[in-house]
Amino acid sequence: VLYDYWRSSSSYRVRIGLSLLGISWERAAVDLFKGEQKAAAHLARNPQGLVPALEIDGVLLTQSLAILEYLNETRGAGWLPGAPADRARQRALAYAIAMEIQPVCNSGTAKFAEEASGGAIRAEAWMRHFICQGMAAFEQMLGLDSGPYCGGEKPGLADICLVPQLYNAARWGVAPDAFPRAAQIGARLAAFPAFAAAHPDRWGG
């Protein structure tokens, strides 16, 4: 069972992972718009009051990257390369999105900034600033590698993080001028049936 919200990029990552592995799941929507993530029922699943949470193999898991690493290890997904240095690079790209851009652009963070500044900071400007800055750095991190994905011969952890981040960038009206290669990789990935099956438009709206 996947506890998720259709527009949540962290949830989108896990949907991509499950789809890539051909694991079917039952969906239990947690409506962030209504604040259901902070209700007792969901806090019992995830004390952080965040989505996603995944019930699988008799365990309840939280934190999308921990969930993806669990799936990778238990299902032999091959989302991390074999060589330690390549693995570290793949993780660095994934973390640049999941640990730098997304937390700052979480709706709760932007809402606090807007309220605390008395409206001087608008959520939209906040999102655009940090997405643009973070994705420009991600583009530089991709470097000169001209492979079809974020490294390696097949989509990996970083690719699973990239597609939801690009969705989010488009949602906030950020043009991909500062990250053309990332956008190109994302467009390639989005055409994969497993990535398409996880798209937010298929799960809500």
Ligand SMILES: N[C@@H](CCC(=O)N[C@@H](CS)C(=O)NCC(=O)O)C(=O)O
């Ligand atoms: N690091 C966490 C981030 C989870 C997260 O921030 N989820 C967001 C949606 S993408 C959320 O539940 N926000 C609701 C809130 O902040 O109240 C993960 O990767 O699972």
